[in-house]
Amino acid sequence: MAKQKRKVTKVTGEKNKKLKKASAEETLRAPEATQGTKEACPKGGAACRDPELSPELSPEEKRVLERKLKKERKKEERKRLREAGITTAQSLPAKCSGAQLALDYLCGWAQKHEKWRFQKTRQTWLLTHMYDGDKVPEEQFPTLLAYLEGLKGQARELTVQKAEALMQKLDEAGASGPDPLLLGKTQRVRQVLQLLS
Numbered sequence: 001m002a003k004q005k006r007k008v009t010k011v012t013g014e015k016n017k018k019l020k021k022a023s024a025e026e027t028l029r030a031p032e033a034t035q036g037t038k039e040a041c042p043k044g045g046a047a048c049r050d051p052e053l054s055p056e057l058s059p060e061e062k063r064v065l066e067r068k069l070k071k072e073r074k075k076e077e078r079k080r081l082r083e084a085g086i087t088t089a090q091s092l093p094a095k096c097s098g099a100q101l102a103l104d105y106l107c108g109w110a111q112k113h114e115k116w117r118f119q120k121t122r123q124t125w126l127l128t129h130m131y132d133g134d135k136v137p138e139e140q141f142p143t144l145l146a147y148l149e150g151l152k153g154q155a156r157e158l159t160v161q162k163a164e165a166l167m168q169k170l171d172e173a174g175a176s177g178p179d180p181l182l183l184g185k186t187q188r189v190r191q192v193l194q195l196l197s
Contacts, residue, residue, distance in 0.1 A: 098125055099125070099129070099135050101122060101125075102122045102125040102126050102129075103136070103137075103140060105119055105122035105123075105126075106122075106126060106140060106143055106144060106147060107140075107143070109143075109147055110143045110146070110147075123155070126144060126147070127155070127158075127159055130144055130148075130188065130192070131166065131185045131188045131189060131192075132185075133184050133185075133188075141188065141191075145191060145192070145195055148192065148195060148196060149195060151196070156196060159192065159196060160193065160196050160197060163189050163192045163193045163196070164193065166185075166189050167186070167189050167190070167193065170182055170185060170186045170189065174186065
């Protein structure tokens with residue numbers, strides 16, 4: 001007997017929830033259908049849909065109704081703006097470029113910030129672009145050299161190998177004629193080789 005009573009109360013509870021949901025939807029739809037008539041709502045359509053003015057709704061129904069009204073208002077606002085010709089493009093926060101993130105990483109290392117931590121991608125970017133004067137400015141290159149002193153293991157070996165290979169290419173290209181861009185790279189490569197060898 002006790003089990004049957006529990007099932008009955010569970011079933012009726014589910015039915016009550018469905019009825020409340022249906023009544024909330026009906027109260028939302030009914031004023032929209034009868035917005036022009038004053039018999040349905042003496043103060044107008046918006047007042048009938050206002051959860052505070054309809055005391056027969058439960059708190060849950062009021063929340064549901066408020067959310068639906070909020071969505072409707074946003075939709076109407078977007079429609080009004082679209083008709084006025086104003087686009088509602090949401091401005092996303094500008095993302096920093098990889099170059100800026102890597103240089104900030106380097107500055108954080110140099111200033112010994114407590115929040116600084118090793119990041120492989122930032123180090124890889126720095127090692128890849130360290131010879132390019134446009135990407136790693138001249139004023140930050142000494143900081144990068146100090147950072148390179150701490151390189152260990154395979155990162156150090158690969159950096160030396162790449163610098164030696166680049167030095168050979170630059171020597172071959174420099175033999176054909178002096179180029180100011182190559183001259184800056186050559187100086188950087190020599191400094192890196194001197195530091196790591």
